[in-house]
Amino acid sequence: MTDWRNISLWMDQLDEPLQPRPALPASLHADVAIIGAGYSGLWTAYYLKRQAPHLRIVILEAQIAGFGASGRNGGWLMGAMLGEDRLLAGLSAEHRHASSQLLHGIPDEVASVLQREAIDCDYRKGGVLYCAARYPEQERAQRAHLHSLYAAGHSEADYRWLNPAELSAQLRIAQAFGAIYSPHCATIQPARLVRGLARCVEQLGVELYEQSPVLDWQPGLLRCAQGEVRADWIVPAVEGYAGSLPPLGRYQLPVQSLLVATEPLPAETWAQIGLQHGQAFSESSRQVTYGQRTVDDRLVFGARGGYRFGGQLRTDFNLNQGEIELRRYLFGELFPQLKEARISHTWGGNLGMHRRFHPHMLCDRRSGIALTGGYGGEGVGASNLGGRTLADLILGQDTELTRQPWVMHDQSPSSLAAWPPEPCRWLGYNAIIRSFVHEDQVLANPHSPPWRRHLASRMASFMEGFMR
Ligand SMILES: Cc1cc2nc3c(=O)[nH]c(=O)nc-3n(C[C@H](O)[C@H](O)[C@H](O)COP(=O)(O)OP(=O)(O)OC[C@H]3O[C@@H](n4cnc5c(N)ncnc54)[C@H](O)[C@@H]3O)c2cc1C
Known part of the structure; x- marks a missing residue:
């Protein structure tokens, strides 16, 4: 792969020339060696370097920064986490509230870094609309979900029901039964975030080597074709690509999600639809759909893809006609006026799904391994939390971040739940x-x-x- 712009609409939109950075020049020693220049690796490097500027931190990226899901996703930056209901269920009401606040605060934390580091990624905090939009059962399911959110201690300020008239003030869809609205979500241009973070950590003194795939790893040592990196801490941050670093593939299932983007749509069309403030939206079926109106007035819309036998990665993301038509059908149900809209970009990516269907942030001091992952399609925000948490764990700090139920202290990666073997x-x-x-x-x-x-x-x- 050398035409990096084909990765996604987002990479295609970048102003910068997509020249790979130099590869690992020779063997070296570092304090922390990170595998993968997506959000997880870059956020970890960022928070480490901000707290401990003296550390020598090296990132090895197989392709270029943003090649993975971080340069391809739907741009929902959520103040929430996959499986948080189950993770928080065992906590006292007070702790549950504190953990929820921590999650809700993710978009604001990212916004503060963007401002501090002058990273422009079209950040808009317009909230998210989980619409009951295609059949009446969606309204029942969404209302039941809202009820469970309240039972778990969330308030109306966090999640509230919008009836069709209220929804229409934000989003006008063909057949609205209502929606859950939450303010705890922003939309972004994903590639601008990952590329901006890469530039930022370099300026802070992190060494980022691209086109340097790690071929083999063990505690304290990474091997690339160009040389070895010895380090006190190894941080595999490869999420959907865990299969490239055995045995991590046992714990992360690579599944795909696929997107389409229309050409920029005229102002009259958006006047009919709404989404003026960068709201994220979904139509709430189990097809796992997600959409946003981009800053340049395109509709970007995605839905769940598939899983390949043996955990093989999908590398060709030229979507076939069936994959495109399914997405066109789904967004056409919401916006009949877009049924014939011209689609300018189609793409997809691999993401990592952990057996327990929630993220983990793990630190093993004995072997010097720290990792974060298992975001399962909700990793744009969770990877920021993951990076912050790994930084505190590596620095041996006992903080609010390190006391969360998704943190695994003094456990090796083999203590993660493994997926059963094929078939x-x-x-x-x-x-x-x-x-x-x-x-x-x-x-x-x-x-x-x-x-x-x-x-x-x-x-x-x-x-x-x-x-x-
Ligand atoms: C199509 C799609 C849509 C999504 N939409 C959303 C969304 O709207 N909101 C949301 O919250 N989440 C979304 N996600 C999930 C989110 O994008 C990911 O959880 C997040 O980007 C993961 O970041 P990461 O850094 O952990 O992994 P990645 O971004 O995948 O980065 C891993 C990096 O590791 C590199 N690598 C792999 N193997 C090696 C090796 N052996 N040596 C060196 N480098 C290696 C890869 O090249 C890659 O750059 C989506 C994911 C996909 C695929």
């Missing part, structure tokens, strides 16, 4: 996804009889239970 992974993943697709097809068809709708939803919920 179980492939069969299990695909059975679950099939049930989701089937549910969506049945519910989206207004002629489906109630008993079929009920059965399809029960089956999908049952299958989803395996993901918990």
Whole structure:
């Protein structure tokens, strides 16, 4: 891969020339060696260097900064975390509240760094709209979800129901049943964030070597074709690419998500639709959809992709016609006026899914390994938290960040839950996804009889239970 602009709309939009930085020149020693120049690796380097400028920190990136999910995602910067309901369930009300506040504060923390370091990534904190938008069952599911959020201690200031009239003040969709609105989300131009962070950490003195894939690793030592790096701390920050660093692939399943972007749409079209303040939105089905109106007035819209047998990475993200049409169908259901809109970019990427379906931030002082990952499609914000947390853990600090339930102290990577071997992974993943697709097809068809709708939803919920 040398045409880095083809990675995504976001990389294509960058003003900078996409020249790779130099590769690792020779063997060297460092205090901290980070594998991967995505958000996780760069945030870790950033917070370490800000607190301990004397540390020699080296990042080795297989391709260029932003090559992975960080240069490809949907740009939702969430003040939330996958599986936080389960992670926080065992805490006292007071601790749960404090942890929720920490999560809700992620977009503001990122905003403060952007300002301090003069990184422009089109940050807009317009909140997020989880719309019940295609069939009535979505309203029931969303209202039940809202109820569980309140039961977990969230307030109306965090999540509130918008009826169709209230929703229309922000977003006008064809068939609105209502939406959950949360202010704790911003949208960004993802590549500008990852490339800006890369420049920033370099200016702080971090050494970033590109086109330097790590071929082999062990505590204290990384091997590349160009040489070795010895370090007190090794930080694998490869998320969906964990399969490239055995045995980490056992703990992170690489799954894909795929996006399309329209050409910039005219002002009259946006006057019909809304989304004036950079709100993120989804249509709340189990297709895991996500969208935003970009600063240059495109619609960017994504949905869940697939999983490849044996955890093989997908490298060719030229979407086929079926993949494009599914996304066009889904956004066309919300915005009939966009059914024929010209699509200028299609792309996708690999993300990492942990067996427990929530992130982990792990520190093993004996072997000098620290890692963060398992964000499962919600890593833009969580990786900032991950970077901050790893910095505190590596520096041996006992802080609010290191006392969270997703932090694993003094545990080696092998204490992470492993995925079952093939063919179980492939069969299990695909059975679950099939049930989701089937549910969506049945519910989206207004002629489906109630008993079929009920059965399809029960089956999908049952299958989803395996993901918990
Ligand atoms: C299509 C898509 C849409 C998404 N949308 C959203 C969203 O809207 N909101 C949200 O919160 N999350 C989203 N996510 C998830 C989010 O983008 C990721 O969780 C996050 O970017 C992970 O960052 P990372 O640094 O951990 O991993 P990555 O960004 O994947 O970085 C890993 C890096 O490691 C490098 N690498 C891999 N192997 C090696 C090796 N052996 N040696 C050296 N380098 C190596 C890779 O080249 C890559 O640059 C999305 C993900 C995808 C794929």
